[in-house]
Amino acid sequence: MLNKNRVLVAMSGGVDSSVAITKLNEMGYETIGITLKLWETIDPETKIKKNSHCNSTEAINGAKMICDRLGVHHYTINEIDSFKKYVVDDFTNEYLKGRTPNPCVKCNSYVKWGNLIEQANKFDAYYIATGHYARIEKSSNKTMIKKGVDTLKDQSYMLWHINKDLIDRTLLPIGDLKKEEVRQYAKEKNLETSNIPDSQDLCFVMDGDYRNFLNRFMPEKMEKIEGGEIKSEDGSVVGTHSGFTNYTIGQRKGLGLSNPEPRYVKKINPISNTITVAKKASMFSGVCIAKEINWLVDTPKFPLKAFTKIRYNSLGSMALIEKIDESYLVTFEESQLAITPGQSIVFYNEETLLGGGIIEDSNE
Amino acid sequence: MKMIYCDIAATTPLNKDVLDEMTKVSSSFFGNPSSIHKFGQESKAIVERARLNMANLLGCDLSEIIFTGCGSESNNIALLGLMKMGDHLITSSYEHPAVLKTANELEKNGIDVTYIKPNSSGLIELKDIKNSINTKTKLVSIMYVNNELGTENPINQIAELTKKHGILFHTDAVQLIGKKEITLRDTSIDLLSLSAHKFYGPKGVGALYIKNGIDLIPTHFGGGQEKELRPGTENIVSIHGMSIALQKSMEEKDEWNKKVAEYESSFLKKLKKLKINYTLNGSNRISGILNITFHDILSQDIVIALDMKGYAISGGSACSSGSAKTSTSLKEIKMDDESASKTVRISFGKNLTTQNIMELSDCISEVINKQYHKRVADVK
Numbered sequence: 001m002l003n004k005n006r007v008l009v010a011m012s013g014g015v016d017s018s019v020a021i022t023k024l025n026e027m028g029y030e031t032i033g034i035t036l037k038l039w040e041t042i043d044p045e046t047k048i049k050k051n052s053h054c055n056s057t058e059a060i061n062g063a064k065m066i067c068d069r070l071g072v073h074h075y076t077i078n079e080i081d082s083f084k085k086y087v088v089d090d091f092t093n094e095y096l097k098g099r100t101p102n103p104c105v106k107c108n109s110y111v112k113w114g115n116l117i118e119q120a121n122k123f124d125a126y127y128i129a130t131g132h133y134a135r136i137e138k139s140s141n142k143t144m145i146k147k148g149v150d151t152l153k154d155q156s157y158m159l160w161h162i163n164k165d166l167i168d169r170t171l172l173p174i175g176d177l178k179k180e181e182v183r184q185y186a187k188e189k190n191l192e193t194s195n196i197p198d199s200q201d202l203c204f205v206m207d208g209d210y211r212n213f214l215n216r217f218m219p220e221k222m223e224k225i226e227g228g229e230i231k232s233e234d235g236s237v238v239g240t241h242s243g244f245t246n247y248t249i250g251q252r253k254g255l256g257l258s259n260p261e262p263r264y265v266k267k268i269n270p271i272s273n274t275i276t277v278a279k280k281a282s283m284f285s286g287v288c289i290a291k292e293i294n295w296l297v298d299t300p301k302f303p304l305k306a307f308t309k310i311r312y313n314s315l316g317s318m319a320l321i322e323k324i325d326e327s328y329l330v331t332f333e334e335s336q337l338a339i340t341p342g343q344s345i346v347f348y349n350e351e352t353l354l355g356g357g358i359i360e361d362s363n364e
Numbered sequence: 365m366k367m368i369y370c371d372i373a374a375t376t377p378l379n380k381d382v383l384d385e386m387t388k389v390s391s392s393f394f395g396n397p398s399s400i401h402k403f404g405q406e407s408k409a410i411v412e413r414a415r416l417n418m419a420n421l422l423g424c425d426l427s428e429i430i431f432t433g434c435g436s437e438s439n440n441i442a443l444l445g446l447m448k449m450g451d452h453l454i455t456s457s458y459e460h461p462a463v464l465k466t467a468n469e470l471e472k473n474g475i476d477v478t479y480i481k482p483n484s485s486g487l488i489e490l491k492d493i494k495n496s497i498n499t500k501t502k503l504v505s506i507m508y509v510n511n512e513l514g515t516e517n518p519i520n521q522i523a524e525l526t527k528k529h530g531i532l533f534h535t536d537a538v539q540l541i542g543k544k545e546i547t548l549r550d551t552s553i554d555l556l557s558l559s560a561h562k563f564y565g566p567k568g569v570g571a572l573y574i575k576n577g578i579d580l581i582p583t584h585f586g587g588g589q590e591k592e593l594r595p596g597t598e599n600i601v602s603i604h605g606m607s608i609a610l611q612k613s614m615e616e617k618d619e620w621n622k623k624v625a626e627y628e629s630s631f632l633k634k635l636k637k638l639k640i641n642y643t644l645n646g647s648n649r650i651s652g653i654l655n656i657t658f659h660d661i662l663s664q665d666i667v668i669a670l671d672m673k674g675y676a677i678s679g680g681s682a683c684s685s686g687s688a689k690t691s692t693s694l695k696e697i698k699m700d701d702e703s704a705s706k707t708v709r710i711s712f713g714k715n716l717t718t719q720n721i722m723e724l725s726d727c728i729s730e731v732i733n734k735q736y737h738k739r740v741a742d743v744k
Contacts, residue, residue: 075668121738122665123672 006030006125007171010112011066011074013059016131016174018066018193019182023173024129025070032123033067033074035060036111038083039204041216052204065192079115086110088204092218095210096225098268099342100248102158102312103202105356109161109294117166127171134159134353135175136167143168145296145353150178157312160346160356164296211246228273230255233266233282241275244268250283250338264338284335290321290328290345290357297354306347306354310336321347328357368720371678372713373511373539373653378605379564379612386566386605397598398587407600414607421610422556422573423547430572430590431603435538435559436462438572441593442534442555443467443505445580449474452500456480456488458696459507463536467505476500486515486646486655486697493522503532508556509539512693512709513646514653516540523552532578538562538570542613543621543650554578560602564714565609569602620714625651627712627721634725640732645699645707657699657707661732666708669731675724678709 009021011033024031037060039052051057060076067074087107094101116128133148134156145167148154174182179198186194201208215222222245230239239257241247247255251265255277263277288310308319308330317334330345339359346356369377389410395403397411411431419426432438439462447453447470455467457479467477478496482488488506497504504526509516519535526533534555540546541556542563548556556573560566572593574580586595628651635642645655658666663679670677694704712721 073672075671077664122669122735 001124002121002126003030003124004126006032006123007127007129008032008034008116008120008123008125010116010128010130011035011063012055012131012199013062013066013193014131014196014199015186015191015193016133016182018062018131018191019177019186020129020131020173021066021072022070022185022189022191024171025072027173029127029171031070031072031129032125033063033072034116034119035063035074035076036083036116037076037078037080038107038111039080039088041204041206050206052206055203062193062196069192077115077119079111082115083107083111083204086114088217092214092221094342095214095245096221096270097342098244098270100340101342102344103204104158105161105344108158109163113162113166113170117169120169127169128166129171129173131174132156132159132172133175133179134172136170136172137352138168142297143170145170145172146175146351147348147353148175153179156348156353157309157344157346157356160296160344160353161292161294162296164294167296214245226273228275230257230275230277232263233276233278238263238277244270244273244275247275249340266338280337283338285332285339286335287329287331288336288339288345289360290330291326291360293328293355293357295355297352300354304347306349308332309346309348310339310359311343316348319347327360365674367674367676368724369676369715370710370712370720370724371676372715373514373562373709373711374678375561375567376564376713377715378566379609381612382565382605382609385608386601389604390601393600397600398589407598410600410604411598414603417607418571418610421614422541423549424573425549425576428548428573428576430574430593431598431606432570432572432590432594433568433599434570435536435557435562436460436570437594438557438559438570439463439505439534439536440466441572441580441583442557442574443470443503444583445593446503446532446534446555446578447475448502448581450476450500451502452476452478452498454478454480454493454496454501454504456482456506456696458482458486458510458512458693459505460511460536460538461692463505463507464692480506482510482515482693482697484697485648486510486513486693487648488517488522490518490521490525494525497529497531501529501531503534505534505536507539508535508537509650509653510646510693511539511653512691513655513697514539514649514709514711515646516648516650519553520551523554526554527552539653540650542610543617543652545614545617548573548575560606560609563609563613566602566605569599569606571606616714621651624712627716627718628652628654630718631710631712631721631725634722635728638725638729640725640729643703645694645697652713653709653711655707655709657703658728658732659703659706661735662705663708664705665735666728666731669735670724670727673727673731675727678711 007024007029009031011017021031037055040049042049064074087103090106091101091103120128132155133150133153135146137144137146147156205213225243227240227242229237230241232238247265249265252262257263261279264283266278267276302323304321309316317332319330319332322329341359343359344356345359347354393406395407397408415429416426419429443466471477480492508519523533532554536557538559541558554575559570582592589595641659643657667679
């Protein structure tokens with residue numbers, strides 16, 4: 001029988017998760033802090049192992065200080081194998097296919113709402129909690145994920161892939177707050193982690209450059225990736241590229257092209273090893289195909305009208321979603337710029353996160 | 365919740381008498397032992413009395429003890445201070461990282477290192493050392509008691525062997541000192557590292573025994589304290605504390621060794637009675653350190669579940685990151701990965717009672733059974 005008063009709190013050691021556990025503690029929950037050790041890199045020169053950003057030594061120590069002040073247990077649990085399998089391997093494979101993945105999405109569904117839930121079962125804890133900027137709302141026997149109150153920080157986009165059944169076992173205690181309020185609260189409570197800067201980059205890419213990471217992680221595969229042709233939409237060769245993994249859809253800088261009107265990467269074709277560039281006007285598209293759809297609400301009836309985001313910080317647009325066999329055709333009311341295969345497409349009904357999928361192919 | 369501490373091999377609580385002594389020294393003396401004036405003289409006397417006391421307890425000359433910051437530092441000073449380019453070092457593959465990583469570093473600097481593997485019982489065999497000696501061999505460094513397994517190596521035999529070959533012998537005796545009688549002048553040990561916090565003394569202080577006549581090259585530079593080998597103003601409070609702690613430990617060791625051995629045997633008996641599926645690893649163990657494989661539960665799970673119930677044990681040796689990692693020693697005794705992932709270290713010391721030990725066994729049984737039932741339920 002799982003204890004409904006006990007919560008395992010995922011602690012990155014940053015201010016958000018520190019405030020999350022402190023708030024839950026105040027609310028009377030019995031909290032246990034867990035830092036998931038997800039990744040370590042080995043410095044090629046010194047051979048010294050370094051933890052990734054989200055589980056740096058300082059982060060783990062920060063989490064330990066917070067748990068100590070609350071008088072609760074803290075454990076560091078090694079999930080490096082799982083993180084590699086579900087997040088890093090997926091990340092690198094997607095780039096090899098010329099796609100642009102969202103590793104945070106997979107980390108949430110497989111590691112946080114996967115491995116952490118397994119841990120919660122071991123602790124007899126019904127709940128897990130994180131410091132995500134999103135909200136959980138219960139109404140008439142249904143539990144839903146809603147956008148965070150802080151519209152600039154809202155992280156609901158990264159949560160679409162989690163198992164629907166686990167929403168009821170989730171607490172997101174800082175979703176009602178704005179970032180400034182979280183920091184303010186941390187300062188008022190004198191939390192040791194109150195001044196830790198926000199994490200920005202992918203936690204396992206230490207220097208922030210995914211290209212360096214790919215080269216270091218799979219040198220054999222990356223050596224085989226050679227330069228190729230950059231073509232314009234009419235098929236004429238306009239330049240050369242240094243290897244397709246170095247480019248993402250919508251990229252403008254670093255193409256080495258001199259046109260009076262800037263060109264953007266429109267398509268990456270790893271098979272022909274070509275990159276197609278286009279003018280901005282041609283980068284807009286009104287439709288796309290999505291796969292791997294996951295619904296966080298009862299499976300809707302199609303066609304479905306939903307507010308749709310094609311990337312974390314896109315403004316989004318209303319769209320019509322139709323189911324065609326195993327795929328979904330999404331038709332936007334407003335054309336979208338640089339729809340990128342591999343990115344998450346996420347559906348909302350106003351504040352409620354309905355679900356999402358992976359963008360397969362932008363319309364040609 | 366009352367916490368019961370069964371991880372004495374990681375560190376020990378500070379002895380109350382030691383704390384009182386340390387408080388006395390720190391509230392009355394602050395002079396720099398190197399100063400000429402009375403303040404300095406008082407502090408100097410504290411340091412030198414500690415040295416004399418420790419030399420007496422270890423059966424060596426007071427000129428043979430230098431004070432260091434910890435056991436790791438003692439190991440570093442010994443190895444780095446002796447080995448020169450072209451020399452050969454023999455050590456074991458299951459040493460504490462303070463020796464292992466120092467040896468790795470020496471390799472980068474043109475020193476040849478042989479890493480002897482322990483046998484499956486967790487012991488270094490004399491013949492393996494004998495076979496590894498060559499004309500370039502300068503030093504053999506083998507740990508006295510392995511920190512994860514609790515196995516005690518044939519140190520005196522190894523020391524005799526090295527003496528016969530005119531080779532120096534160093535031992536990391538961090539897990540032994542305070543638990544057993546040792547008279548260094550009667551052995552052929554040339555260098556020995558020890559650490560105060562393993563015998564109910566303070567953390568952040570250790571010592572290195574260096575037999576008279578052996579010269580080490582300094583690796584740290586400063587004001588010349590501790591024969592130039594560990595320069596820096598002496599930590600008089602901790603040095604005094606270490607000396608008192610060693611004295612107490614040696615006075616009480618027979619009584620406590622007997623008790624700890626009793627704890628150990630009643631613990632194992634109880635595990636059998638509770639029908640727990642376990643294997644006790646290693647032979648020729650010193651009492652108090654038990655390396656146990658519980659075949660029905662992962663070490664991470666049992667360590668956490670017991671901690672939640674108020675019992676502190678270890679999933680291996682304590683590592684600075686505070687998370688579980690694959691144990692070096694278990695790999696080196698060729699334990700398979702699955703067993704290694706289910707192996708824990710439980711170590712008993714002066715803070716416990718028989719009652720605690722009985723409750724610990726019951727708790728272990730409870731945790732394993734609960735997990736077993738959960739697994740069965742999951743399968744169904």
